[in-house]
Amino acid sequence: MDFTITYTPAPDEVARAFGQGLRRQLGALRVALPAILVLLGAACAVMGAIGLAAGMFAGAVVFPVALTWAIRRVVRRQLAYLCVPTTLRLTSEGYECRTDQYTTTLNWSMFGNIVTTPEFWLFFIGKQCTAFLPRRAFDADQQAALDTFFAARRSSGTSVT
Template sequence: MDFTVRYEPSPDEVARALDQGLTRQLRTLYVALPVALAGAGVACLLAGAVGLGVGLMVGAVAFPPALKWTARRMARRQLAYICVPTTLRVADDGYACVTDQSTTTVQWSMFTRIDGTPEFWLFFIGNQWSGFLPRRAFDGEQQAALDGLFAAREPAGRG
């Protein structure tokens, strides 16, 4: 496999990739912290500490959207560097991403996990989301080749 494509990610596309990547990265936190806050809130309400209990319950509801808002705010600072015309050269061993401002070469072996979604391939190093490739940048044949490459690298027992 060896092909080159040009595309320009949109701010909305980057925001969706970020949201999907962080949601997968922080899945446990998205569930565990609100559950813990709600449980503590119920305990406080039962103990008569109404103000604290209500505050904890509000925190349980507000935490997930607040986390997403914070991540998007941080990402907005990078949009000027990400949402530019980009050339991707994809090969069997990795890819190169070239813009007017930077050139990055990455080996597929660097990623411990690559999750395919209908819109993106999301890249993880350990449990940390580290980037994405948009499917729309590739034609159907190229998408199939990438899906096959990534499926072949999946660890045994993962599905």
């Protein structure tokens, strides 16, 4: 496998990719914190601390909205660096991403998890989403080759979902 493509990521595409990555990265927090706040709110209500209980319940409702807002804000700050003409070179050893501002080269072995979605391939180092490839940047044959390559990595021990 050896593909070289040039494309320009769209701002909404970058936001969706990293939004999906961060949602997966923060999945446990997104569920656990509101659940804990609801349980604490119920305990406060049973003990008669109605004001504190209401605050806990409100926090459980507001937290997911605030987290989504924070994710979007972080991604928006990065758009100027990410939404520029980009050249990707993918080989069986790794991938290289080049723009006028930066060059990043990573071996596939760096990624502990590669998540396949209908729109992207999301790359994780540890639990952190570090990169993505948009499917739209590749033709159908290249997409099929990448899907096969990532599936082979899964069978060799790298987690790909």
